[in-house]
Amino acid sequence: MANAENGGRFMYIFSKEKLKNTEIIGSKMLLTYLEEDESKLKDLIDVLDAQGIYYSSLQKSLKICKKNQYLLNAEKEIEGSKIAVIVLSKAFFEEQNRVLQNLTWYETGCLLGQNKKIVLYFLDIDKNELQEKLYKTPVRQIQGCNKMEDLLEFIATNNIMENLFYSDGIINRFASKRIFFVKLTTIFNIYRTNIAEITSQFNRFGNETYDEKTVLDLFLQELVSGCTVLSFNRKNVLGKEFTPYLEETEILTKDFPVNFQYSKPELLEYSSADDIYATVKSEFIIPMHALLGVDFKPFLAIKRRSKFKTDQMLSILKKNFNSSDLFERDIYIKNDEHLQRVYFLLDLEVFNTQKEAVGKKANYLYPQ
Numbered sequence: 001m002a003n004a005e006n007g008g009r010f011m012y013i014f015s016k017e018k019l020k021n022t023e024i025i026g027s028k029m030l031l032t033y034l035e036e037d038e039s040k041l042k043d044l045i046d047v048l049d050a051q052g053i054y055y056s057s058l059q060k061s062l063k064i065c066k067k068n069q070y071l072l073n074a075e076k077e078i079e080g081s082k083i084a085v086i087v088l089s090k091a092f093f094e095e096q097n098r099v100l101q102n103l104t105w106y107e108t109g110c111l112l113g114q115n116k117k118i119v120l121y122f123l124d125i126d127k128n129e130l131q132e133k134l135y136k137t138p139v140r141q142i143q144g145c146n147k148m149e150d151l152l153e154f155i156a157t158n159n160i161m162e163n164l165f166y167s168d169g170i171i172n173r174f175a176s177k178r179i180f181f182v183k184l185t186t187i188f189n190i191y192r193t194n195i196a197e198i199t200s201q202f203n204r205f206g207n208e209t210y211d212e213k214t215v216l217d218l219f220l221q222e223l224v225s226g227c228t229v230l231s232f233n234r235k236n237v238l239g240k241e242f243t244p245y246l247e248e249t250e251i252l253t254k255d256f257p258v259n260f261q262y263s264k265p266e267l268l269e270y271s272s273a274d275d276i277y278a279t280v281k282s283e284f285i286i287p288m289h290a291l292l293g294v295d296f297k298p299f300l301a302i303k304r305r306s307k308f309k310t311d312q313m314l315s316i317l318k319k320n321f322n323s324s325d326l327f328e329r330d331i332y333i334k335n336d337e338h339l340q341r342v343y344f345l346l347d348l349e350v351f352n353t354q355k356e357a358v359g360k361k362a363n364y365l366y367p368q
Contacts, residue, residue, distance in 0.1 A: 059073055205307050304337065
């Protein structure tokens, strides 16, 4: 399949597609509150936006909830969320909001029925009043808090995605809304010489002897792919029309996809060719700035204390490049606390830039 098409190029790009956040994150938070309480929640919402916490909100008022689509939308938001924060206030418990209370209890039942975690956030209710207001409600046994710090700790504990690209929260609050995710699906080959070498070295570690298919399976279980995002374009190449966005080029150097603990390459097929043993699919999920593009460096990696070695990944690279000279692909080995990484270049537009952490060259995707 890929063997003839890729012409020996490592990481032949099979497809490129723009993703919805829900397709790659899977850890969205749902925030529900009364519309009349929105001004009191401004500080909280500003913090959520500054940290890039991935959330959606359900505002309630009699006017909003009378619309035919409200319940349908609420059920869709519940299904797509990992946890929920239900804001309770003095206004919420007023008699004129009884209908909105009942809607909230219904939503709570849906959340519990889908095993979603819930926390109550008490907006302006005195501690002495809580017991009286809660004891007859369906949420009386659900944990709650009235401090933003405690709420943020609950969010962090549940691994809610943070689209945190900038150290400056004000920049992140606005710029993160211009960033979407792209998935590059790539394919590469494991050659027969590669698997023979890997199998021979692997079998030296114990008394048991494994065949090549088993060793490949074990190798792919440990192999991960990801990318380190370096910047969204560069100040020195942008024209005056980009002046309002220059601060958005300076992002945190960060790995993606963070919440998935990187992507796992998958076996596509075994080959009947004389030289190729198997074809593997690997996906890279990359954040893209809608105006500036993205400057990134992809990598393959294995666990730091793995029985497999970076030399084996390098050997696979050399065979796919059909060359022992890896300089032009800017191969860069970097070991951190958890992973042995091998950085390289994809077949994209390449430009020179000094990036000490991951080599001297990077890939660039133009905004679309």
